[in-house]
Amino acid sequence: MDMQRVETAVKQYRKIDSQQASVLTFFDAIWQAQDDISRSTPSVETMIDRDAAGDSLATHQPLFMLAEPSITLPEFLGAVHAISKIISEKAGLGDDASAALIDADFSAAIDEDLLGGALSDVDGFTSAVAEKLGADADEALTPVTVDFVLTTALTPFLEGPSAAIIKSLEEIDWRVWDSADCPICGTPASNSRIVDAGELQGSQRVLACPLCHAEWDYQRVRCTRCGNRSHENLHYLFDERDPGHRIHVCEVCHGYIKTSVERELDVTVVPQVEDVVTLPLDDLASSKGYSPLGEDVTD
Numbered sequence: 001m002d003m004q005r006v007e008t009a010v011k012q013y014r015k016i017d018s019q020q021a022s023v024l025t026f027f028d029a030i031w032q033a034q035d036d037i038s039r040s041t042p043s044v045e046t047m048i049d050r051d052a053a054g055d056s057l058a059t060h061q062p063l064f065m066l067a068e069p070s071i072t073l074p075e076f077l078g079a080v081h082a083i084s085k086i087i088s089e090k091a092g093l094g095d096d097a098s099a100a101l102i103d104a105d106f107s108a109a110i111d112e113d114l115l116g117g118a119l120s121d122v123d124g125f126t127s128a129v130a131e132k133l134g135a136d137a138d139e140a141l142t143p144v145t146v147d148f149v150l151t152t153a154l155t156p157f158l159e160g161p162s163a164a165i166i167k168s169l170e171e172i173d174w175r176v177w178d179s180a181d182c183p184i185c186g187t188p189a190s191n192s193r194i195v196d197a198g199e200l201q202g203s204q205r206v207l208a209c210p211l212c213h214a215e216w217d218y219q220r221v222r223c224t225r226c227g228n229r230s231h232e233n234l235h236y237l238f239d240e241r242d243p244g245h246r247i248h249v250c251e252v253c254h255g256y257i258k259t260s261v262e263r264e265l266d267v268t269v270v271p272q273v274e275d276v277v278t279l280p281l282d283d284l285a286s287s288k289g290y291s292p293l294g295e296d297v298t299d
Ligand SMILES: [Zn+2]
Pocket: 162, 182, 183, 184, 185, 186, 187, 209, 210, 211, 212, 213, 214
């Protein structure tokens, strides 16, 4: 994460919208903690065979399956502890929820085996840990909180290896991937941005991964959830006072993705920051019956 760009964007948004200030303060603390963790994690050379990478992309296997980052248990537990502390102090949870998070014994719940399988099934990993901790939607410690802690703690260990893979494959044809799931770690894109790519190419859409922070191109007129390409079933929703932030919705699967239109925005566009400042759009989308990943419409 380029912390300088993050801080610039945070400052700009604080000025534009004071209602965002407290949520930005919380996430800014999270991003700084992630940055500290990733700085103290030694970087490793990534050797990935180009032909194997090409085959992997063509068969929809995320590249971490070829070159899995190694995460040691003590380092990961240290990250979980640091992130939990920030959440319990700054996320605005109630007293019970804060105390339950601080008391949660992650070191008893996570072992080498469980952590080793985390990258091939992130959701399976976070729900297994939540279950071991006795988290429940009706309890002070919820599965949503556990999932947030664990995925936030994973990112600093994945961001460097993800960037290293992308750099080592500089000239590879990423178009064969052809998916809105991250080509590196497999997580569905959390948001997209429309960038002006110059007169010849017009504008392009770039998707962002919330977990490893990879970015990749995707067709502009195509649902990121079901792949539908028909114009009449795809449209944007947005607040007229803020046309730079939109939700791209699909009438086939009722999925959506948040989209930042760079030419309409007078700020530094950083995907992680955009994801946070557009949280009100998630409420708007859900109030209209859309869900982040849509329904399964494959037949
Ligand atoms: Zn990713």
